[in-house]
Amino acid sequence: MTMPSVNGEQPALVSVRNLSVAFTGGARPVHAVNGVDFDLAPGEVLGVIGESGSGKSVTLRALLRILPPRRTRIGGSLRIAGKDVLALQGRALEDYRGGVASMIFQEPMLAFDPVFSIGDQIAESVMRHRRVGKAQAKQRALEMLELVQIPNAKRRLDAYPHEMSGGMRQRAMIALALACAPKLLLADEPTTALDATVQIQILLLLRELQRELGMAVIFITHDVGVACEVADRVAVMYAGRLVESGSVAAVMQDPKHPYTSGLLSSIVHGQTRDQRIEAIPGAPPDLADLPAGCSFAPRCRFAVDACRAEVPAARELAGARLVRCVLADEAEWD
Amino acid sequence: MSTHDRSTNVASSNDSPRPVLDVRELRKYFPLSSGIFNKRAGTVHAVDDISFSVMAGETLGIVGESGCGKSTTARLLMRLIEPDAGRVLLDGRGIAEPAPHGLAIGEVRRQMQMVFQDSFASLNPRLTIEDSIAFGPVVHGLPRRQAKARARELLARVGLAPERYAARYPHELSGGQRQRINIARALALEPRIVILDEAVSALDKSVEAQVLNLLLDLKREFGLTYLFISHDLNVVRYMSDRVMVMYLGKIAEIGPVEAIFGGTAHPYTKALLSAMPSMDPARRTQKPPLTGDPPSPIDPPPGCRFRTRCLYAEDVCARLDPQLVIAGSPDHRVACEILRPASGHSLAAPAIAHAA
Numbered sequence: 001m002t003m004p005s006v007n008g009e010q011p012a013l014v015s016v017r018n019l020s021v022a023f024t025g026g027a028r029p030v031h032a033v034n035g036v037d038f039d040l041a042p043g044e045v046l047g048v049i050g051e052s053g054s055g056k057s058v059t060l061r062a063l064l065r066i067l068p069p070r071r072t073r074i075g076g077s078l079r080i081a082g083k084d085v086l087a088l089q090g091r092a093l094e095d096y097r098g099g100v101a102s103m104i105f106q107e108p109m110l111a112f113d114p115v116f117s118i119g120d121q122i123a124e125s126v127m128r129h130r131r132v133g134k135a136q137a138k139q140r141a142l143e144m145l146e147l148v149q150i151p152n153a154k155r156r157l158d159a160y161p162h163e164m165s166g167g168m169r170q171r172a173m174i175a176l177a178l179a180c181a182p183k184l185l186l187a188d189e190p191t192t193a194l195d196a197t198v199q200i201q202i203l204l205l206l207r208e209l210q211r212e213l214g215m216a217v218i219f220i221t222h223d224v225g226v227a228c229e230v231a232d233r234v235a236v237m238y239a240g241r242l243v244e245s246g247s248v249a250a251v252m253q254d255p256k257h258p259y260t261s262g263l264l265s266s267i268v269h270g271q272t273r274d275q276r277i278e279a280i281p282g283a284p285p286d287l288a289d290l291p292a293g294c295s296f297a298p299r300c301r302f303a304v305d306a307c308r309a310e311v312p313a314a315r316e317l318a319g320a321r322l323v324r325c326v327l328a329d330e331a332e333w334d
Numbered sequence: 335m336s337t338h339d340r341s342t343n344v345a346s347s348n349d350s351p352r353p354v355l356d357v358r359e360l361r362k363y364f365p366l367s368s369g370i371f372n373k374r375a376g377t378v379h380a381v382d383d384i385s386f387s388v389m390a391g392e393t394l395g396i397v398g399e400s401g402c403g404k405s406t407t408a409r410l411l412m413r414l415i416e417p418d419a420g421r422v423l424l425d426g427r428g429i430a431e432p433a434p435h436g437l438a439i440g441e442v443r444r445q446m447q448m449v450f451q452d453s454f455a456s457l458n459p460r461l462t463i464e465d466s467i468a469f470g471p472v473v474h475g476l477p478r479r480q481a482k483a484r485a486r487e488l489l490a491r492v493g494l495a496p497e498r499y500a501a502r503y504p505h506e507l508s509g510g511q512r513q514r515i516n517i518a519r520a521l522a523l524e525p526r527i528v529i530l531d532e533a534v535s536a537l538d539k540s541v542e543a544q545v546l547n548l549l550l551d552l553k554r555e556f557g558l559t560y561l562f563i564s565h566d567l568n569v570v571r572y573m574s575d576r577v578m579v580m581y582l583g584k585i586a587e588i589g590p591v592e593a594i595f596g597g598t599a600h601p602y603t604k605a606l607l608s609a610m611p612s613m614d615p616a617r618r619t620q621k622p623p624l625t626g627d628p629p630s631p632i633d634p635p636p637g638c639r640f641r642t643r644c645l646y647a648e649d650v651c652a653r654l655d656p657q658l659v660i661a662g663s664p665d666h667r668v669a670c671e672i673l674r675p676a677s678g679h680s681l682a683a684p685a686i687a688h689a690a
Contacts, residue, residue: 197628273573
């Protein structure tokens, strides 16, 4: 895949500028996403890595406009495939969801309607977006089930979600999401609930489908290993901000943000038992009460006064890498 | 010393440490019913005649996918559910068996405690942290004042300042803090064995690392024995002295951690290891080691339970129920016909029995 998208030759498929999302339902507004910028080229796979509460799922839901409108305040701009996503209303929004961008979730059991068969649900989406008849839509549903390598696809068309195993349901959900050939697939931890031997099958399937169909993918995960398997580029989120992004190889080998570095060293991977794991002390901040400067400063070993004064700007380093850390170009903290 | 090997016909060396827990042919089936007349619709073979022992002071890691029986095993050891057959001996005394040789459940619970995955569901939302930790000792006869003092000591020990946290309620804490409370509560009765059932699986990685470090410190300080159940092979490798791999209610492979990860013998364990996502984007996984989902543990077919997904399955695997046999070193045992010389499997020969 082509790597840099910021200054790439192709026009960006996705362009997110200063995206912010706050939930206003509770006593105090919760600032889940606080100024996220990124671009994504057509056919590019971006892995978004973050822990719970980092804002990664909320960002994804904002991209598909599926956050509850009454209780959510969205700021910034979102352009996807030439559309101003935040301005979409009514039929245009319906056409966008599933037609331009679609999403797969962690729990396919919740994403499917339990009282309709898998085939009917895929066909319904095809009929809505392609304006074709039932027979043609069913044919497309069958093709999709075969594409995601469900054995006995013909028989599975009439299966209900509860009749399938976890891995098969996840394949069926991928078939549903890709049935109308979206340009952008949003994947929200689609393999987290699966067993290890099934997870790797789904990851490889997604990689294969992406290569074949050429859609762009934003893949959200808390598991760095999963991101390494699927992503061209990764973005690391913390407290609603992108703190670092770059090619997956560069970020893995040489993390520039202290949070990324701490996250990588806190992952148990081949350490021996007499070595302590280097954990990051403390816990992520309260999103209703964010610190003034860098959100990671209270947990950061290298924090200086400048970190607490204001939110560090994103700095661009060589190799199309972005880092939001005042020490990013000094490299003295490691 | 080798009495615990009765069921597996393998003698262990005499200088091995004393087993603190000895599990013999433990079995739990769950009947399934369907329809309004409760017609018998099948049986879940959750744990099917498994035997193993846990040495004093060691950490035994238990790994396997969903439905393999690892959590049922933990619940059977704690007697949260009753086994259908088999015995569990704690220091040679049968759990829930009549005196004088048996051990009452109350005494078992004092010596063996458990930490669950869901840190919120396992705490009473109406009790303060301090009361939750002191609850067990009070039930076991410690005066309330002393129990509270112990709770505060333990809070400090797991890294939560008692003056700040003792009076809080579970919903006021983060997941990592709640799991520290659950660990403190498990230690309040001064147990010797702690069963950790996916205790760090719900935590974020940066918090998981903190809790793993804490568990290792506590183990050293109190001389604990751990049963560490997890689906995360990296974490099990880091924590365990020995590892037991389960598949559909049976033990597939058990042995020292170096043998399981360095000299993997069972085809299922090999598949599990190669299913781990690569941490190196330059060396991505190219081919999934297994196809399909783990089969359901309802009415499994006879013979080896892994044979439906195994690359090396032959007729013999359907005929015989594989028993644990020695692979490599005496304490490394594998339930696979390939590893049993003269089993009739085409790959079974003494020469390759030791090659991993």
